[in-house]
Every structure is written in C-alpha cells, then in structure tokens.
Amino acid sequence: MSKLEKFEVDCLVIGGGVSGIAIARELSSKFDNIFLIERNLHIAQETSSRNSEVIHAGIYYDHGSLKSKLCLKGKELLYKYLEERKIEFNRCGKYILSSNDEESETLNSIYENGLTCGVDDLTYDNSLKSKYPFLSYKEALFSPSTGIFDSHSFIHSLSRDFQILGGNILLGNETLNVEQSSKGYEVLIQDKNTENQFVVITNVLVNSAGLNAVHIADLVNEGNTYQEEFVKGEYYIYQGKEKLENLIYPTPSKNSLGLHATIDLGEGIRFGPSAYVVDEIDYNLSLDQKSLFLKAVQSYWPSIQAEDLTPGYSGIRPNLKGIKDFVIDSGTVSDNQYVNVLGYASPGLTSSLALGIEVSNLIE
DSSP, X not given: OOOOEEEXXXXXXXXXXXXXXXXXHHHTTTOSSEEEEESSSSSSOSGGGSSOXXXXXXXXXXXXXXXXXXXXXXXXXXXXXXXXXXXXXXXXXXXXXXXXXXXXXXXXXXXXXXXXXXXXXXXXXXXXXXXXXXXXXXXXXXXXTOEEEOHHXXXXXXXXXXXXXXXXXXXXXXXXEEEEETTEEEEEEEETTXXXXXXXXXXXXXXXXXXXXXXXXXXXXXXXXXXXXXXXXXXXXXXXXXXXXXXXXXXXXXXXXXXXXXXXXXXXXXXXXXXXXXXXXXXXXXXXXXXXXXXXXXXXXXXXXXXXXXXXXXXXXEEETTBOSOEEEEEEETTEEEEEEESOOTTHHHHHHHHHHHHHHHOO
C-alpha cells in the first residue's frame, strides 16, 4: 500500500458551516498556515442554511449560559457587520404571543429573564389586534431588536474574509480519523472529489462539524461523554393573502421556541420549525407531522387551513442529550490544543461572530 502524503499546518478547522467559518476567520490573524475542511462540495449546506434566518435578541436563554452570552454579544457584532458590508437585513422585531393564563405566566418569565440578561427593550403591546386582526392571543410581548437577514450572503462574506486573510478552504474533504502523535494531531482526510486519502498534522485542531461534531469529538478526546440528539424542524410556506411586518412567535415549548411565522426579505411568510427527535439525517418533510404542525399554527392564527401551507424545507439541529446549552470543550494534550464545539444549534447564526472570539481566546 502506498504511503499517505502528509501535510503540516498550524491550525485545522473541521466544518464549513457558519460556526467553523466564523472561528477560522477569527483565528486567521493568529496563524499563517490555517486550513478549513468541509465534507460537502459547498460551504454551509447543513444546519447553517436550513433555518429561519432570524437574528435573536437573547431573551430565552439562562442568564450566564454560553447561549445567552454569545447571543447577546453576537447580535451586536452581527448587526454591525451587516451594516458595514451592506448585507441585507431587516430589524423587524417580533411578537411573542400567549394563548392562555399559563402561557401568560411563561411570557412574563421570558420578560423577566430578558431583563436579567440585559435585554431592556422588551414591552407588552396590545395594539396587535388592530394591526393583525387574524391573530388570536391573550397577551403579546414585543422584542424590537429581533430581525431577519440574508444569512447566505453573510456566510459567504465571512468565507471571503478568511481567504483574504490567507486562510485556505478545502471542500469535499471528509475527516476519517484523528490520532495523537509526537508531531501533533494526525488527521486522516479523504478527498471525496478524487477518493485520495492524506494526513494533515496540526498542533491546533478545532472541531465545529455540526451534525458530525460529536463523532469527531469522540476521535479527538477519548473522554468525551457528550451524546448527540438530532432534532428535526420542518417549514411550510404560507400561500394566503395576509402580510406581516413582524415575526410572530407563540410561547415556547420544552423542545423549541415554537412554530413561528417568519417573513423573508421578500415579504413572503413561512411557518416553522417544528421540533421532533429523529435518528437519522433525512430532509424529507413528513406528512404524518403536518396535522400537528397545522394545529400548532392555528393556536394563534386560527383561520389557517391545511391548503394554505405548502411544503418548504427542513433542517436538523445537532443538539446534545440532556443539555440545553452550547458546549465548548477544549483541552491541551502534550502541547497540542483541541476545541470541540458541540450542540451548536439556534441561536447559532446570531452567535457566530462572538463564538469566533470565544474560541480564539481559548487558543494560545
């Protein structure tokens, strides 16, 4: 068998979604010879491109959690970046609606949590009935700093930044194995374009592989105890005549922020995401789930019928079993550093620039 070619680099980032690209961009000022590898043929093909494109305000997450900290800081950095780069966004704000007394209590705890976390612009707003008479709700909480944006252009802009700063992106390259040696981490990679295999040796390894991150964390760190839990979310496109100027969210449930109505930059309306646990990566929309989906939407928009909703797309969140927060697991093994970014789902887009700084600060 022919000997594999070996390449030495200063830093290797695995995963070309928004987290990997934001981290690589931030690290490119620290390392001359930095590479990012992505198993798909294009960047941001998985969780990063299958979501609501919402800029989150940071009101739901536990005070002091990574999600809270990175979302709040990331939101400010993101709006600033979008403005500077002239990437389209709309700070449209969102309403969260309660439909009964119990949900109103939850709504109040969201309001209080927002204040505790430093989101001080939330207001109760009763003018919604006149604005959107087709909505049914008990109370409405307004978050003015929530928005939507062109996440595709944002991620491609980060990727250009990284390459301008000297970073290299290898697409269609999959990580097969990671081993420790006296030289550093030896990462076995297969180029899916040619089927050739080669080894990259690095002293700094960042795993931000999204849906594959727990598997790679098992290769990097033998003591990894985190387990993945894939949560699927489906979206349907609204065909009716009503228009929205704001995002409309129900009161959140245990597994998600609820099936919300979001607008896109072209003023179309879509509903989603649902949330149910799955065992495998499959992006087909499940017809079995559609009646549950419709029922959830009708709880705050009762006039909607099944024929008003046409199948849109789905996404899968790389959550962790039993853990609500993001996890950044880092360590040093005989002068080699690793960072595993795990459970990086919503509010991942909003948090991405802050995540890059957070990971950079962990690396010597």
